[in-house]
Amino acid sequence: MAVTALTLSACQSGGKDSALHSSAAAAAVAPHGKAANAPSADRAPSAAQVPSAAQARTSAMTASDRCTADTLSVSLGRTDIGAGNIHIPLVFPNKGKTACSLRGFPGVSLTLKEGTPVGKPATRSGAAGDAVRLRPGQSAHAVLHTVNDGVSDTPCWSTAQLVRVYPPGSKEAMTAGTDGLRVCGGEFDVTSVKPGATD
Structure with missing residues (x-):
């Protein structure tokens, strides 16, 4: 009986120690599990949250990629007259060293x-159109339009000697001779830029 009582006591004591050990182990693991799942202010952002170098440069590249008065020249192309309308290409060659x-x-x-x-x-005529990419030496053009004298009762303007042009998006103007351009009928408009020196 005494032996049996000692054995039973030892088992009960061992059970308590095991239970206490298990509880302590669980308590030690719990904080780690919580820290792994909970957000931390010190945690570094994931790769998906960090913008790439290409994304960071997008706006700067867009601005620097635009043709400006410094990299362009301008001239008037051959006048096309038909059905009472006058169309004149406004030609923009890229004189720079980069596209x-x-x-x-x-x-x-x-x-x-x-x-x-x-x-x-x-005034503007038509849609804005797509971007035109110009390598060095290539040209884009827009088209000026007016009408012949007599098409309208609206009197013609004085004959112009120069055309002042601001390339799209530019705040600096360029000038070119007009070769006697005269606007009549109160109609004077320009299209968006298109590839090439003429249509």
């Missing part, structure tokens, strides 16, 4: 030689 892009409408106005404005700036 650049143009998209949208140029700002266009007419002046006398000393800079006095003639009439009003050209």
